[in-house]
Amino acid sequence: MTSIKKWPERSWGVLQLLLVVCVCEAEEPVCHRRGDPENPQLSEDGDIILGGIFSFHSSWKDREETYTNKPLPLECTSLNFREFQFAQAMLFTIEEINNSTDLLPGISLGYKMYDTCGSPAKSVTVALALTNGNEDVSAQSKVPCIRPAQVQAIIGETSSSICMSIANVIGPFHIPLISHFATCACLSDKTKNPSFLRTIPSDYYQSRALAQLVKHFGWTWVGAIRSNNDYGNNGMATFTEAAQQLGICLEYSVSFFRTDPPNKMQKIIEIIKHSTSKVIVAFLPFPDMDELISQLSQHKLTGYQWVGSEGWIIDSQIAEMDKHHILDGAIGLAIPKAHVSGMREFIMDVKPLIASGKETFTEFWETLFSCKFNQSNSSAENQRECTGHEDLSELQHSFTDMSLMPIFNNVYKGVYAVAHALHNILGCNETCNYKVQQDPFTILQQLRKTNFKTKEGDEVYFNENGDPPAKYEIINWQPRKKGTVDFVTVGFYDASLPAAKQLSLQNTSLIWAQNTKQVPVSVCSEKCSPGTRKVLQKGKPVCCYDCIRCAEGEMSNTTDSISCVKCPPEFWSNDIRDACVKKESEFLSYEEIMGALLTAASLFGTCMTAVVALIFFRHRKTPIVRANNSELSFLLLFSLTLCFLCSLTFIGRPSEWSCMLRHTAFGITFVLCISCVLGKTMVVLMAFRASLPGSNVMKWFGPTQQRLSVLVFTLIQVVICILWLTISPPFPFNNFQVIKDKIILECALGSTLGFWAVLGYIGVLATFCFLLAFLARKLPDNFNEAKFITFSMLIFCAVWITFIPAYVSSPGKFSVAVEIFAILASSFGLLICIFIPKCYIILLRPEKNTKKNMMVKGLVKTK
Numbered sequence: 001m002t003s004i005k006k007w008p009e010r011s012w013g014v015l016q017l018l019l020v021v022c023v024c025e026a027e028e029p030v031c032h033r034r035g036d037p038e039n040p041q042l043s044e045d046g047d048i049i050l051g052g053i054f055s056f057h058s059s060w061k062d063r064e065e066t067y068t069n070k071p072l073p074l075e076c077t078s079l080n081f082r083e084f085q086f087a088q089a090m091l092f093t094i095e096e097i098n099n100s101t102d103l104l105p106g107i108s109l110g111y112k113m114y115d116t117c118g119s120p121a122k123s124v125t126v127a128l129a130l131t132n133g134n135e136d137v138s139a140q141s142k143v144p145c146i147r148p149a150q151v152q153a154i155i156g157e158t159s160s161s162i163c164m165s166i167a168n169v170i171g172p173f174h175i176p177l178i179s180h181f182a183t184c185a186c187l188s189d190k191t192k193n194p195s196f197l198r199t200i201p202s203d204y205y206q207s208r209a210l211a212q213l214v215k216h217f218g219w220t221w222v223g224a225i226r227s228n229n230d231y232g233n234n235g236m237a238t239f240t241e242a243a244q245q246l247g248i249c250l251e252y253s254v255s256f257f258r259t260d261p262p263n264k265m266q267k268i269i270e271i272i273k274h275s276t277s278k279v280i281v282a283f284l285p286f287p288d289m290d291e292l293i294s295q296l297s298q299h300k301l302t303g304y305q306w307v308g309s310e311g312w313i314i315d316s317q318i319a320e321m322d323k324h325h326i327l328d329g330a331i332g333l334a335i336p337k338a339h340v341s342g343m344r345e346f347i348m349d350v351k352p353l354i355a356s357g358k359e360t361f362t363e364f365w366e367t368l369f370s371c372k373f374n375q376s377n378s379s380a381e382n383q384r385e386c387t388g389h390e391d392l393s394e395l396q397h398s399f400t401d402m403s404l405m406p407i408f409n410n411v412y413k414g415v416y417a418v419a420h421a422l423h424n425i426l427g428c429n430e431t432c433n434y435k436v437q438q439d440p441f442t443i444l445q446q447l448r449k450t451n452f453k454t455k456e457g458d459e460v461y462f463n464e465n466g467d468p469p470a471k472y473e474i475i476n477w478q479p480r481k482k483g484t485v486d487f488v489t490v491g492f493y494d495a496s497l498p499a500a501k502q503l504s505l506q507n508t509s510l511i512w513a514q515n516t517k518q519v520p521v522s523v524c525s526e527k528c529s530p531g532t533r534k535v536l537q538k539g540k541p542v543c544c545y546d547c548i549r550c551a552e553g554e555m556s557n558t559t560d561s562i563s564c565v566k567c568p569p570e571f572w573s574n575d576i577r578d579a580c581v582k583k584e585s586e587f588l589s590y591e592e593i594m595g596a597l598l599t600a601a602s603l604f605g606t607c608m609t610a611v612v613a614l615i616f617f618r619h620r621k622t623p624i625v626r627a628n629n630s631e632l633s634f635l636l637l638f639s640l641t642l643c644f645l646c647s648l649t650f651i652g653r654p655s656e657w658s659c660m661l662r663h664t665a666f667g668i669t670f671v672l673c674i675s676c677v678l679g680k681t682m683v684v685l686m687a688f689r690a691s692l693p694g695s696n697v698m699k700w701f702g703p704t705q706q707r708l709s710v711l712v713f714t715l716i717q718v719v720i721c722i723l724w725l726t727i728s729p730p731f732p733f734n735n736f737q738v739i740k741d742k743i744i745l746e747c748a749l750g751s752t753l754g755f756w757a758v759l760g761y762i763g764v765l766a767t768f769c770f771l772l773a774f775l776a777r778k779l780p781d782n783f784n785e786a787k788f789i790t791f792s793m794l795i796f797c798a799v800w801i802t803f804i805p806a807y808v809s810s811p812g813k814f815s816v817a818v819e820i821f822a823i824l825a826s827s828f829g830l831l832i833c834i835f836i837p838k839c840y841i842i843l844l845r846p847e848k849n850t851k852k853n854m855m856v857k858g859l860v861k862t863k
């Protein structure tokens with residue numbers, strides 16, 4: 001074995017006998033064979049020999065080895081008729097090429113076919129026998145232990161695992177191995193299997209296609225069963241990966257092998273019984289599927305939707321075995337249907353087959369017709385005696401079933417690829433050049449480059465991984481009345497197309513498990529409707545989740561949303577939380593009750609002021625009006641009117657103008673108002689002083705000074721307001737923060753300092769006024785205004801002091817309402833306290849309204 005390493009990379013078609021041990025005695029190497037010779041099951045001589053490796057038996061007897069003596073040869077069991085069909089397909093192709101005058105003219109092809117029994121160990125032996133030949137190299141002959149390869153290329157095997165074993169053995173010698181049915185993606189790895197080629201697409205594509213198929217029907221919660229070999233394990237690994245990317249979860253993924261003990265199968269059946277998923281993806285070759293179905297039939301596990309790999313999905317033998325209709329409605333991928341003219345007839349004609357193999361075909365014939373040749377005398381079983389002339393055409397059997405024609409076509413393509421490669425190497429035209437050395441490495445190189453069309457029109461070529469283009473048909477098992485099943489093609493999958501177009505399902509009606517037309521549902525959790533989002537369940541796969549309603553102000557408008565989206569600031573989520581709606585805007589309007597009431601109060605105040613002014617004007621000549629500084633009184637009434645009216649600017653949708661107007665109008669009118677009151681208070685104080693002997697105060701606070709002081713006080717406020725408006729004026733502002741689902745339209749202050757300056761100035765004046773009035777309240781006077789002014793100022797200050805906390809804490813329109821209320825309350829306070837008592841006297845007690853009465857103590861005098 002060590003000699004392999006010393007070999008140059010290219011092994012010029014020369015092989016060392018591996019089963020021969022070189023004992024280097026003296027100079028000449030002497031070669032001994034080890035082990036028993038392996039004989040081909042079928043063989044025919046020719047100029048060029050092709051190898052064939054098939055598993056005519058699918059299993060073998062397990063023997064306990066004692067390791068004390070040489071193991072007996074493998075005892076193969078379970079004849080597998082499909083493999084005979086593959087062998088027949090190969091024979092057919094060889095004969096067709098042999099007959100052809102275009103391809104390899106004048107060259108006869110021979111073959112050697114071996115049986116592996118499905119055993120990797122046997123397959124290695126067989127592969128070596130095929131390359132080495134069986135001829136004994138006698139120890140005495142002194143022939144060097146090198147020899148050209150026996151076969152130029154090998155067709156086979158069916159199973160991926162066995163192909164791995166064979167490819168590993170023959171890989172270093174670059175003998176091409178072309179498989180018709182080994183799909184494991186692992187075989188694409190050319191560093192491990194440099195000489196492996198195949199005419200069936202790799203599972204790399206099939207697994208992805210299956211995942212897409214599962215996704216297409218919305219099954220996100222599936223179970224998986226695989227065969228515990230390279231085919232199943234690799235295929236399922238790729239499927240799992242692809243499924244994960246597509247958001248499909250596997251509830252369980254179990255594996256088994258047909259030779260496993262029964263309790264293993266029992267466990268699998270328990271798992272299926274206790275599962276909640278309704279879809280089972282089965283990545284199994286048909287012998288394992290056979291086993292599984294017979295077990296499931298015993299337990300009558302029906303009602304599951306099966307999704308299958310190409311290993312069993314068009315297997316009519318499995319359909320026949322499925323007496324309980326467990327698999328009805330199954331869907332899966334298959335190699336596109338094919339037809340090779342003449343092949344069917346060739347396969348059905350077994351005479352040449354029987355002729356070329358002897359012992360195997362006794363067993364073949366006996367199993368096929370359930371009869372016995374040379375019936376033993378002791379066995380009393382009433383088995384029919386074989387005649388050797390039984391009629392195959394009347395037989396319903398897996399051997400006569402042609403549903404695997406696509407695979408036969410793969411064998412056909414493989415043999416043709418070899419022939420084309422040889423044709424090119426030998427420079428065949430009319431005749432071929434025999435002289436050209438045919439070494440496996442050149443053939444392998446040539447095979448990889450080969451590109452031809454079969455007579456049926458299939459294009460054959462291999463990509464850099466030795467794989468053909470990946471095309472599949474989607475098959476649906478549709479039960480018929482007679483109890484048979486039709487494999488209906490319902491769509492296609494082509495991996496060479498862009499991802500979105502790869503899977504195309506025709507519009508034919510599919511039939512699902514239990515003969516329904518409704519696509520089965522297999523999900524762990526129902527879809528989350530819009531307005532909710534998924535929340536994964538702890539410790540469960542991602543397909544299991546709860547749907548949680550979106551929070552306020554968030555929404556999701558797709559099903560199965562992972563997260564809720566926050567609505568933009570001016571939007572708010574609706575009740576179902578599946579859309580954002582524009583927030584309602586809120587402001588104090590004339591329409592609503594509060595606004596209307598305040599408006600009414602304001603208008604009422606205005607009217608009341610006007611009435612008072614009218615009364616005063618009518619009675620302007622009476623002492624009480626005259627005594628009370630009528631000019632200031634009228635100015636006060638005028639400013640009170642403005643105060644009442646300015647509260648209206650606070651009501652309604654804030655605009656740029658109304659915002660600027662609001663506080664400034666309010667500030668100025670109130671200052672005007674208070675300065676008038678202040679003037680009155682001063683007059684009272686002055687008048688008292690003036691009445692004292694030797695005082696001349698009145699001169700200092702005559703009407704001119706009164707007007708001037710009112711003007712100056714007001715101007716100060718006007719200057720403050722102008723500064724505020726020019727530096728940083730109030731502006732309309734949409735407040736999203738205070739109330740979540742509403743937009744508050746309000747006036748931002750622009751400059752807080754400006755606002756508090758305006759308010760503070762009013763406060764200072766009011767306090768000053770209050771203090772003066774307080775000082776004057778006890779002055780002796782028959783009609784001392786100061787008492788009323790004190791009282792009104794008390795109300796005024798109380799109102800505005802309570803206003804500040806209320807204003808700061810009320811949200812939205814209520815702060816505006818509070819401000820209006822404060823304006824109205826203080827205005828009414830002034831109006832009522834200062835003017836109503838006088839009106840009372842004017843209107844109801846005119847007898848008190850005399851100069852005499854006023855002058856009783858001679859203290860109050862205005863002019």
Ligand SMILES: *[C@@H]1O[C@H](CO)[C@@H](O)[C@H](O)[C@H]1NC(C)=O
Binds near residue numbers: 094095099
């Ligand atoms: C190929 O053809 C030759 C004669 O042309 C024949 O002797 C040989 O048996 C044929 N081989 C096969 C496999 O048909």
Ligand SMILES: *[C@@H]1O[C@H](CO)[C@@H](O)[C@H](O)[C@H]1NC(C)=O
Binds near residue numbers: 096
């Ligand atoms: C090959 O030729 C022989 C005789 O010409 C014919 O009987 C046979 O059917 C041919 N085989 C194929 C596969 O075409």
Ligand SMILES: *[C@@H]1O[C@H](CO)[C@@H](O)[C@H](O)[C@H]1NC(C)=O
Binds near residue numbers: 373
């Ligand atoms: C049956 O036995 C006879 C002799 O007993 C033998 O000649 C014949 O070949 C046997 N047939 C088979 C199919 O083994």
Ligand SMILES: *[C@@H]1O[C@H](CO)[C@@H](O)[C@H](O)[C@H]1NC(C)=O
Binds near residue numbers: 376377
């Ligand atoms: C059948 O009987 C013959 C003698 O009559 C005997 O030699 C032979 O071994 C028997 N065959 C079997 C399979 O028992």
Ligand SMILES: *[C@@H]1O[C@H](CO)[C@@H](O)[C@H](O)[C@H]1NC(C)=O
Binds near residue numbers: 427428429430
């Ligand atoms: C094959 O034959 C054709 C004419 O029959 C000739 O033109 C061509 O050059 C030949 N090719 C080779 C490779 O000999």
Ligand SMILES: *[C@@H]1O[C@H](CO)[C@@H](O)[C@H](O)[C@H]1NC(C)=O
Binds near residue numbers: 507
């Ligand atoms: C395909 O199927 C849909 C409903 O399943 C049907 O409405 C539509 O007409 C079908 N289209 C064709 C081309 O059959």
Ligand SMILES: *[C@@H]1O[C@H](CO)[C@@H](O)[C@H](O)[C@H]1NC(C)=O
Binds near residue numbers: 557558565
């Ligand atoms: C979902 O909302 C997004 C933005 O929030 C929008 O772009 C999209 O059109 C909406 N989709 C539907 C189906 O309403």
